[in-house]
Structures are given as C-alpha cells and as structure tokens.
Amino acid sequence: MAERTKIIIENLSKKFGSVEAISSLSATFDACAFTVILGPSGCGKSTLLHVIAGLETASAGKIFFEDREVQNLPARERGCAMVFQDYALYPHMNVEDNIGYALKLAKVPKTERRERIGRVAEVTGLQSVLERRPSQLSGGQRQRVAIARAIVREPRVLLFDEPFSNLDAQLRHDMRRELAELHQRIGATSVFVTHDQIEAMTMADKILVISNGRIEQFGTPDEVYHAPESTFVAGFIGSPPMNLINGTGDGGAFKLRDGTVLSECGWNGHVVLGIRPESVRVDRQGAVALKVRYCEKLGSHSIISAELADGQPMRLTTPLGSSAEPSSEIRVNFPAKQLHWFDSESGKVIPRRSNGIES
Amino acid sequence: MKDSGMIENARSVDRAATIVLVAGMSFILIPLAIAAVTATQPYETFIEAGGLSFALGGHFLDNMEKILSETKLLRQLGNSLAVATIVAVMKVGFCFLAAYALVFFEGKFRRALFAVMIATVMLPLDLRVITTYQIVANVAMPLNWILDATGANWAIEKVAGFRPYFRLSLLDTYFGTAAPIAANCTAVFIFRQFFLTLPKDLPRAAIMDGAGPIRFMIDIVLPLSKTPIVATLLFFFVGAWTNYLWPLVAASTPDQQTAVVGLARIADSDIDEIPQVPLLMAGALFVSFIPVALIAVMQRQIVRGLNLSSR
Numbered sequence: 001m002a003e004r005t006k007i008i009i010e011n012l013s014k015k016f017g018s019v020e021a022i023s024s025l026s027a028t029f030d031a032c033a034f035t036v037i038l039g040p041s042g043c044g045k046s047t048l049l050h051v052i053a054g055l056e057t058a059s060a061g062k063i064f065f066e067d068r069e070v071q072n073l074p075a076r077e078r079g080c081a082m083v084f085q086d087y088a089l090y091p092h093m094n095v096e097d098n099i100g101y102a103l104k105l106a107k108v109p110k111t112e113r114r115e116r117i118g119r120v121a122e123v124t125g126l127q128s129v130l131e132r133r134p135s136q137l138s139g140g141q142r143q144r145v146a147i148a149r150a151i152v153r154e155p156r157v158l159l160f161d162e163p164f165s166n167l168d169a170q171l172r173h174d175m176r177r178e179l180a181e182l183h184q185r186i187g188a189t190s191v192f193v194t195h196d197q198i199e200a201m202t203m204a205d206k207i208l209v210i211s212n213g214r215i216e217q218f219g220t221p222d223e224v225y226h227a228p229e230s231t232f233v234a235g236f237i238g239s240p241p242m243n244l245i246n247g248t249g250d251g252g253a254f255k256l257r258d259g260t261v262l263s264e265c266g267w268n269g270h271v272v273l274g275i276r277p278e279s280v281r282v283d284r285q286g287a288v289a290l291k292v293r294y295c296e297k298l299g300s301h302s303i304i305s306a307e308l309a310d311g312q313p314m315r316l317t318t319p320l321g322s323s324a325e326p327s328s329e330i331r332v333n334f335p336a337k338q339l340h341w342f343d344s345e346s347g348k349v350i351p352r353r354s355n356g357i358e359s
Numbered sequence: 360m361k362d363s364g365m366i367e368n369a370r371s372v373d374r375a376a377t378i379v380l381v382a383g384m385s386f387i388l389i390p391l392a393i394a395a396v397t398a399t400q401p402y403e404t405f406i407e408a409g410g411l412s413f414a415l416g417g418h419f420l421d422n423m424e425k426i427l428s429e430t431k432l433l434r435q436l437g438n439s440l441a442v443a444t445i446v447a448v449m450k451v452g453f454c455f456l457a458a459y460a461l462v463f464f465e466g467k468f469r470r471a472l473f474a475v476m477i478a479t480v481m482l483p484l485d486l487r488v489i490t491t492y493q494i495v496a497n498v499a500m501p502l503n504w505i506l507d508a509t510g511a512n513w514a515i516e517k518v519a520g521f522r523p524y525f526r527l528s529l530l531d532t533y534f535g536t537a538a539p540i541a542a543n544c545t546a547v548f549i550f551r552q553f554f555l556t557l558p559k560d561l562p563r564a565a566i567m568d569g570a571g572p573i574r575f576m577i578d579i580v581l582p583l584s585k586t587p588i589v590a591t592l593l594f595f596f597v598g599a600w601t602n603y604l605w606p607l608v609a610a611s612t613p614d615q616q617t618a619v620v621g622l623a624r625i626a627d628s629d630i631d632e633i634p635q636v637p638l639l640m641a642g643a644l645f646v647s648f649i650p651v652a653l654i655a656v657m658q659r660q661i662v663r664g665l666n667l668s669s670r
Contacts, residue, residue, distance in 0.1 A: 101568050
C-alpha cells in the first residue's frame, strides 16, 4: 500500500506567453481516491496534470502532496508516476527493461529489481511477454506495460494522461475495468485526465470538470450527472447530453419565444431550462408538442431528435421498442422534479431553494 | 478486362523504367569501366593508342606494384583514413549534440541558433579557404587579436616590457586537416528531423522515471539513433575522403597529404612528358577501394538511416 497522499492545489495558474491555460484553480484530491479531470480538448486538463507531475512549472499558486509543498520541486523528487497517451515506451528496450528503467536509475539492486518487476508483471498480466520489444506487443499490452512502469516504483501519486484514447472501444472497456481493479489493489492517489465522459463516470470517485482552465464543477459522478452546476457541465455530460432550452419565466410559467408554455417556473426573466433526454415523458395527453426530425433506433432504446414550437432542437430517449416517424408530432411532459434551471447570463445553476415551485 | 489492362500498363511502366535505369547506369559506369581498363594497360599501349582505349592490357599488377613502390599512396591512404575518421566522428558528435539541444530543450535563442547553423551551411569551406588557412597556421590568432583589441597586450608591454604573441600551427597535422572540414552542421538537420519523429512523450516519460538530460541522451536517444548515426558517419567519411581543396592547402609535405591529393600529384609530372595515365587510373582504383567497399557493405544502413524515422 502506498503512503496516503492527498493533493491540495491552491490558486494554481499556468500561462504560456500571454495565453492562460489554467487560471487560479483550487481543489483538493482526496488521498487514495481516483479523481478524473474531465474537459474538452484544449481546456487545460493535460497542462494541469503536467504541472502536478512537475513536467511544467506553475506560473503562480501552490501544490501540496499531503503537507509537502511540491510546486518548485523537480519531477523526480515529487514521487509521481505517469502513464501517457501514446504509451511513450522505450522502443529499444524489452518489456522488462522498460518497467525496470526507473528502478535502475534509482540504483535498486538487481535482485530486488527483478522481484519487483516480476510482481507488477503478474498484476498486469505481462509475465509471458517480458522479453519482447514494445513493437511486438498489441495496443492493450503496450498500455499495460506503461501502467506497470508507473506502478513499479510504488508512487505516492499516479497520473494518467488520456491513457486509453488510442485503444479501440472493446479494449478501452476492458482496460477501464482492469484499471479500476488495479486502483483498488494499490490504492495510490490517482489523477486521470480524459475527455471521455464514460471513462469519467465509470472510474471516478470524483470528477473535476474544467473548461478554459477554470473549474466548472467538482463532485461525485452522481452529483455531476444529476445536479450539474452549470450549462457547460449539463451540456457536456450524458449521451446525448442534457437539453438546454432558452425561454422566459413569466407569471409562474416558462414560455418559449413564441409564447408556448412548457412548464411551471418560479423565476422571472430569461432563464435556461435543462432536462435530461431520458427524463422527458412521451404522453398522448402531454402538455408539450414536439415535431420529430429523425429517430435513431439503438435497440435498447431510441433517441428522437425533435423541434420545439419555436424551432429550438431537443432530444429525448424512449424506452425499448417505441419510436416515432420523422415529421410526425408527438406530445410529451416535462416532469417538474426533473427540471434544472440555469441563469441565462452566467450559465450557473439557480439553486432549487430559490425556485418558487419547489419551496 | 480492366485487370489485364492494368497489368499491361504496369509492364510498360516497368519497361520504361528499365530503359531509364540502364541509360543512367551506363552514364555512370562507362567512365569507371574506362578507368578500370586503362589501369591494366602499360604506359606504352596508352602512348601508342594516342589516348584512352578499350584494349585490356595485362599490366594491372605491374601498375599496382609501381603505385606501392614509386608513390606514397599507401602512406597517404593511412592519412586519408585518419583524417576521414576524425572528420566523420567530429561532425556526427557535434551535430548530434547540437540537434539534441535544439530539439529537447526550450530556449529563447533556439530559432536564432538554428538560423545561424543554416547560414554556415551556405558558406562552404572552399569560399573561406584563405581565412581558414590563416587560423590553422596559427590557431592562437584569435587570442592575439582579442589581446590586442582589448588593450591587454598594451598593458602587458607596459608592465613586463615585451609584447606577447602566441603561435600554434596545426598545418601538416591530421587534426588541422580534419577540423575545418568537420566544422559543418549539415547533420544537425538530419538528427533534428529524426528526433522530431520520436514520440513527444518520450522525454517526459524519462523525466518521470528519474532520468536527467544526460541519462536520457545516453540511455534513450543514443541507442535509438543508431541507424542515422551509422549512416551519417559513413556519409561524412566518404565525403572527407574525396575532399580535395582544403587537404591540398592544409598539408604541404607528401607524407602528410591525403590519398586524393597524392593521386592528383601523379598526374602533374614533367611538362614535356605525357602523364602516366594508366598508373593514375590504377592509383584511382587503389584510393577509392576503401570508400567503395564501405558503401557496398553498408548500403542498407545508409538508406535506412537517411529515411529519417524512428520506426
């Protein structure tokens, strides 16, 4: 078991020239937890990981590993290990030497080295390929070598930089499960960067959603999915993501531009209504009319793309078997308890308590 | 139908390619054949024929024997070997280090440095031969110049009563012949291009494993660069071997001259005499034996190395 190390980030900023990749970010990653940093490409998530690792220097702010301030330490003194997107294995070394290179540099005696390599090879299922070169391995095996190379040093902190994005869907699924199990066994504080929300939802203890170098939300997968704090999070997580409908709260009703009433609303002025596609109920007597654009049948369920009365697009998922013809009209209900309200200016969630209907 | 058409098409392309290749090969090989045939002729046949002819003579071994006994080509072959080796090793060593610095380190002057290197490629040694000679004739010249310019010499003269003048000539040495040829950064491009094909996370992975820049270079980059290193070494070895103008200037005694310079000396005999062309050709074969053999043995490495890829 690795030492318990929590990561505390305080007002961290990183600038590249005049471009601010991370702006004044603060967060605490719990010891032994699996934290996923999720965001679209170019949001600063990899930069954040590199700053934690010591591959990039912070422009301002502090990073603590437990109570040790590390932002000015060189990478090798921080006790992190990292798994990279393109594996970054040493092509001229065999698997055993790849895994053992860090130990060799740390002057670990040869017998101990072999023993530790043997142990991680067993954990990662690589015993039979220790003599092979990386070029003789499959993508999944290469990624396992990269993981073995990271954990062989028993690091305090394990960092993953989009490690599965070069793998095919099936392998990615298997590796997710393997990594989750591995994390249970070794228990090092892990930080995993990805743009894949499924990876985030399935593996994370907590998800840090960032965009443009700022935190959008930091919470458990459940919180991030069921209680998004901003339109960004709502529109980023879920497949298909949450519907975000612009309208006006007026006298207790939420109205579209053309005056159609969608639901009750305890808020006056411009607001954004959010509803998950799976929360929309198809109902012959439903209050809202939708015009169907097209219908994707996925077997287990169908995804209907439709248009509201004022032309705003929205999507809903329907249970097994039910579908709809293009350009037909369907009627739906928006269950009041499943609605999310967002400020149309800031995109931030309007807390439920201030919503007249809920209280 | 379509398939057979394509096959026929491919055949005619094949035929055209063969013709072009044969034409190109003869253009290159016929002069070599003439040289080889001439090397077998005695001097008399050459005089009687009134020039080059395709008659094979039986005097190849005689000519070779003369090369070994009457000329200094054997010793000069040793000189060439030493000079070309020094040139190749220096060039590859410096260019490897320079490219390593350019690719794996961030610095404000990276672009400027690279531009300066490009500029030196544009200024070949043949253009700088006089200045280069002055410096090699006295490598302390820049030091003297600095001492003069800064007034240090003036001060020393005041205090000690004499004016220091440093002198160290590298003419007629292997190093003096090799160093100016080696001061060239063509291979920086080759290594830079090669390093850029390495995975971008490779240096990061090495840092995370605890390797410093020198460890990373020795343990990772150097073994991965084996093919381009071997290729450029051979390339520069052959280049230095055939270099003529600078070695001619840098070494004035036959004992220190390179084989190519010595070979040219066989040609300029007495003004009234017709040059010993068969001997010259035998000498040419003798001198080019080592580089030709090297290329023949290592041609696959050269091609692979100049492919500029890590895979």
